[in-house]
Amino acid sequence: MSAITGLILAAEDEETDRFILNLAFERAAVPASVVMVNDGAECVDYLRGNGRFADRALHPLPTLLLLDLKMPRMHGFEVLEWLGTQPELKDLPAVVLSSSSDESDIQKARRLGARDYFVKPQSLDDLVGILHQVYERWMR
Amino acid sequence: MLTRKQVLAPRSAWGRYSVGSGCVVLGWLAREALTPAVGPTALPFIFFFPAVAMAAWVGGLGPGILALVLSAVAANWFFVAPTRDWALHTPGDLATMGSFAFSCSFILSAIDAMHRARARILAEVRKREAAELETHQQKELLATTLASIGDAVISTDTAGHIVFLNAEAAALTGWKNSEAEKRPLSEVFHIINEKTRQPVESPVEKVLQSGTVMGLANHTLLIAKDGREIPIDDSAAPIRQPDGPLFGVVLVFRDVTAQRKSQEIAARLAAIVEHSGDVILTKDLNGIIRSWNASAERLFGYRAEEIIGKPITVLFPPDRLEEENHILGSLRRGKPVERFQTIRVTKSGRQVPVAVSISPLKDQEGELIGASKVVHDITELVAAREALTREKELLATTLASIGDAVVVTDAEGCVTFLNGEAERLTKWTSTEALGKPLPEIFRIINEETRRPVENPVEKVLRIGGVVGLANHTILRAKDGTQTPIDDSAAPIRHANGQLLGVVLVFRDFTERRQAEKELREAHGQLADRAGHLEKLVRERTARLQDVVNELQHVSYAMAHDMRAPLRAMSTFASLLAEESPNGIAPSRAQEYTRRIIVAAKRLDKLIQDALNYTKVAQQEIQLGPVDLSKLVRDLIDTYPNFHSDKADIHIANELPVVLGNDSLLTQCFSNLIGNAVKFVAPGVKPRVRLSAETSDGTARISIQDNGIGIPKGAQARLFQMFQKLNAGYEGTGIGLAIVRKVVERMRGKVGVESEPEAGSTFWVELSLADGPKTTKWVNR
Numbered sequence: 001m002s003a004i005t006g007l008i009l010a011a012e013d014e015e016t017d018r019f020i021l022n023l024a025f026e027r028a029a030v031p032a033s034v035v036m037v038n039d040g041a042e043c044v045d046y047l048r049g050n051g052r053f054a055d056r057a058l059h060p061l062p063t064l065l066l067l068d069l070k071m072p073r074m075h076g077f078e079v080l081e082w083l084g085t086q087p088e089l090k091d092l093p094a095v096v097l098s099s100s101s102d103e104s105d106i107q108k109a110r111r112l113g114a115r116d117y118f119v120k121p122q123s124l125d126d127l128v129g130i131l132h133q134v135y136e137r138w139m140r
Numbered sequence: 141m142l143t144r145k146q147v148l149a150p151r152s153a154w155g156r157y158s159v160g161s162g163c164v165v166l167g168w169l170a171r172e173a174l175t176p177a178v179g180p181t182a183l184p185f186i187f188f189f190p191a192v193a194m195a196a197w198v199g200g201l202g203p204g205i206l207a208l209v210l211s212a213v214a215a216n217w218f219f220v221a222p223t224r225d226w227a228l229h230t231p232g233d234l235a236t237m238g239s240f241a242f243s244c245s246f247i248l249s250a251i252d253a254m255h256r257a258r259a260r261i262l263a264e265v266r267k268r269e270a271a272e273l274e275t276h277q278q279k280e281l282l283a284t285t286l287a288s289i290g291d292a293v294i295s296t297d298t299a300g301h302i303v304f305l306n307a308e309a310a311a312l313t314g315w316k317n318s319e320a321e322k323r324p325l326s327e328v329f330h331i332i333n334e335k336t337r338q339p340v341e342s343p344v345e346k347v348l349q350s351g352t353v354m355g356l357a358n359h360t361l362l363i364a365k366d367g368r369e370i371p372i373d374d375s376a377a378p379i380r381q382p383d384g385p386l387f388g389v390v391l392v393f394r395d396v397t398a399q400r401k402s403q404e405i406a407a408r409l410a411a412i413v414e415h416s417g418d419v420i421l422t423k424d425l426n427g428i429i430r431s432w433n434a435s436a437e438r439l440f441g442y443r444a445e446e447i448i449g450k451p452i453t454v455l456f457p458p459d460r461l462e463e464e465n466h467i468l469g470s471l472r473r474g475k476p477v478e479r480f481q482t483i484r485v486t487k488s489g490r491q492v493p494v495a496v497s498i499s500p501l502k503d504q505e506g507e508l509i510g511a512s513k514v515v516h517d518i519t520e521l522v523a524a525r526e527a528l529t530r531e532k533e534l535l536a537t538t539l540a541s542i543g544d545a546v547v548v549t550d551a552e553g554c555v556t557f558l559n560g561e562a563e564r565l566t567k568w569t570s571t572e573a574l575g576k577p578l579p580e581i582f583r584i585i586n587e588e589t590r591r592p593v594e595n596p597v598e599k600v601l602r603i604g605g606v607v608g609l610a611n612h613t614i615l616r617a618k619d620g621t622q623t624p625i626d627d628s629a630a631p632i633r634h635a636n637g638q639l640l641g642v643v644l645v646f647r648d649f650t651e652r653r654q655a656e657k658e659l660r661e662a663h664g665q666l667a668d669r670a671g672h673l674e675k676l677v678r679e680r681t682a683r684l685q686d687v688v689n690e691l692q693h694v695s696y697a698m699a700h701d702m703r704a705p706l707r708a709m710s711t712f713a714s715l716l717a718e719e720s721p722n723g724i725a726p727s728r729a730q731e732y733t734r735r736i737i738v739a740a741k742r743l744d745k746l747i748q749d750a751l752n753y754t755k756v757a758q759q760e761i762q763l764g765p766v767d768l769s770k771l772v773r774d775l776i777d778t779y780p781n782f783h784s785d786k787a788d789i790h791i792a793n794e795l796p797v798v799l800g801n802d803s804l805l806t807q808c809f810s811n812l813i814g815n816a817v818k819f820v821a822p823g824v825k826p827r828v829r830l831s832a833e834t835s836d837g838t839a840r841i842s843i844q845d846n847g848i849g850i851p852k853g854a855q856a857r858l859f860q861m862f863q864k865l866n867a868g869y870e871g872t873g874i875g876l877a878i879v880r881k882v883v884e885r886m887r888g889k890v891g892v893e894s895e896p897e898a899g900s901t902f903w904v905e906l907s908l909a910d911g912p913k914t915t916k917w918v919n920r
Contacts, residue, residue: 016708016735023715041851070700072863073851099700099707120703122710 040074160195160203167191184219314365441487
């Protein structure tokens with residue numbers, strides 16, 4: 001295992017999906033730390049350093065954002081929209097990982113600044129492959 | 141014969157005898173005077189001789205004899221001795237007396253002879269004078285005649301030199317008589333042939349050679365002194381004594397310009413007649429054809445030589461023979477026949493419609509001698525006229541039966557035609573209206589101002605062009621009836637542009653106006669209907685769009701939400717399968733199995749909710765009065781979660797009876813109250829308050845909770861399908877979508893007012909049922 005080179009902030013509302021994502025990160029063994037938040041609103045709080053995320057030593061800014069789209073309180077699109085308005089975060093790559101394979105969702109995500117879009121796969125191995133790709137493309 | 145009296149001085153017999161007696165007295169007195177000298181008886185007769193001579197000379201023979209007798213008596217009485225005595229006493233006396241008588245007789249006869257000779261000479265002179273006078277007068281007469289005669293006359297001597305030239309000859313030749321006299325004729329009378337222009341031999345020469353009269357030479361031109369060329373005809377005749385020698389020639393000629401012209405005219409007229417396109421023929425009073433031109437030959441087929449001399453009636457059809465009598469009768473009365481239209485027959489038997497004009501022919505004395513006929517073949521004219529008549533009838537019929545009213549006026553604006561419709565509208569009959577000025581017949585006023593409108597015909601006559609429709613015009617008929625009309629008027633022009641009149645066309649506008657009104661109404665209705673339809677289409681489209689949207693939501697949910705539990709089941713089943721061979725920890729295997737079961741349940745719940753939503757959205761529902769107070773109390777009784785040990789649910793005022801569907805409203809309120817009870821902070825006892833307000837037939841029911849609230853940004857998508865706002869609470873996110881669908885299907889509204897952490901108030905607006913009594917009655 002090589003040295004940790006980055007921090008991935010993953011926003012996922014479904015507890016089951018979070019569990020699977022964690023498993024996948026373990027298997028993928030990308031040299032990066034992973035932080036999970038439960039929805040879009042929490043994701044934005046993290047990035048702004050609001051509330052419990054105020055301490056940047058404990059909660060440093062991520063080097064990659066992995067976003068689900070359909071989340072309570074704040075949708076993935078809303079997060080992307082907000083991100084576009086934050087100049088200091090313009091270098092933070094956002095990658096969407098969603099159940100939706102709807103073309104309009106893909107287009108909208110791209111328009112709002114997502115660097116990549118992956119549909120959640122049915123098997124764990126495929127998810128591991130996706131995580132590898134994401135790391136190779138955006139974190140090396 | 142001249143008498144003595146005429147020869148002698150014109151004295152009366154008494155005078156002459158008195159003179160004779162006086163001469164005797166003078167002789168007596170003279171002898172008496174001599175008596176002192178010679179004695180009383182000497183020379184008794186001496187002075188009686190001259191007395192007798194004087195008496196005879198002056199008085200003639202009678203007075204001379206008287207003087208002789210008186211002298212003898214006087215001498216015997218006074219101077220023969222013895223004096224105063226008659227007797228002759230001596231023979232000497234007797235002899236003396238005898239001698240005296242004898243001498244005196246001799247003197248008397250001599251003087252008488254002298255008288256007679258003188259008288260003869262005098263008569264001769266008189267006679268010659270009379271003859272000379274007569275000759276002179278005749279010469280004058282001839283000269284005057286020649287001078288003033290219309291023909292030109294030149295006379296020459298035998299050498300051909302001009303002797304005389306009359307005024308006309310002077311005028312034609314340009315030579316005066318005085319200039320021309322004695323000149324050779326050829327110098328003055330210079331003639332050439334009209335055609336060859338070669339000099340022509342003078343007729344005088346020919347007469348001088350032949351000694352006979354020379355006739356006219358044709359086509360002779362006289363070249364006058366000043367160069368004028370005058371066509372003449374001439375003749376020359378010898379001048380000779382009867383049976384005597386030739387002593388000159390008289391040349392007579394005349395200017396034939398006028399004659400030539402009249403001949404030319406006559407020839408031209410003849411040619412015109414002969415070659416006229418019209419048939420021209422003449423006949424005499426017996427109806428016998430006398431002349432026949434080329435056109436006659438063409439029309440009738442008879443040649444001139446075969447028809448001339450035949451009766452004109454050969455050209456008549458048998459049934460029209462009596463026409464000739466009328467024509468001849470008319471001619472005899474001196475009347476011409478103008479364009480008499482009839483039928484004539486050609487040589488081949490064809491009948492030709494013709495127009496015949498017949499004029500009497502008169503001779504120079506004005507005596508009727510026949511007739512000239514000009515015959516026109518009017519076959520085409522008749523055909524054209526028939527066509528015109530047909531066309532005219534067609535037009536008249538058209539105008540009469542046309543639906544529009546038509547009035548025609550002349551250029552003065554007086555009515556010349558009125559068709560049936562115009563009669564109906566104006567209430568004037570044609571016979572009444574004809575000739576009347578149009579404004580009398582066609583009285584129009586403006587519909588709104590009620591003031592007279594300018595008559596369109598007057599306007600046409602003024603501007604000369606078509607006058608279009610005047611709007612809102614009312615025609616006032618003769619009986620006062622008012623009809624709305626529209627009209628137009630147009631000028632009628634002759635081909636040369638002259639204005640002949642005006643045609644006015646108008647129509648009863650009543651029906652059309654009615655039709656227009658109906659049309660407008662129909663349009664309005666159609667527009668309403670269309671608007672309604674459009675609204676309906678919009679509504680249906682919107683509803684369809686909703687259905688489509690819902691279907692999209694459902695399919696999206698299928699694609700998204702339902703895949704998640706499947707994905708979980710697949711993943712954990714794989715992990716189980718993957719790890720089991722290596723000896724999986726029982727807790728881990730349990731965990732994976734539990735997750736698979738949870739996912740399967742969730743999938744089932746999602747499918748149920750989706751089906752339920754579809755049912756709510758699609759099923760046929762019937763609306764009726766629903767008592768919401770009862771409905772809510774039943775709900776509270778039914779659901780354990782709503783019991784007072786779990787939640788405080790308070791109905792603040794009596795909820796109304798609304799128009800709705802009982803089972804759908806049950807779902808709606810169970811979801812709303814369920815949400816209010818569910819979304820509370822952990823450890824907080826839910827408090828729910830239901831209240832109602834009514835206004836304008838609408839009830840607004842509010843459900844207020846003390847829950848966690850909803851972020852502002854999420855409120856918009858709160859009522860969409862499969863929207864879960866909070867990850868920490870159970871649910872598929874379909875409850876509020878069902879609420880919205882139920883309310884919409886009852887034509888109501890749903891909404892929320894909420895502050896995060898401060899609770900939410902959901903509200904539903906529904907129609908009130910008609911009234912409590914009706915409601916209850918219907919409910920039962």
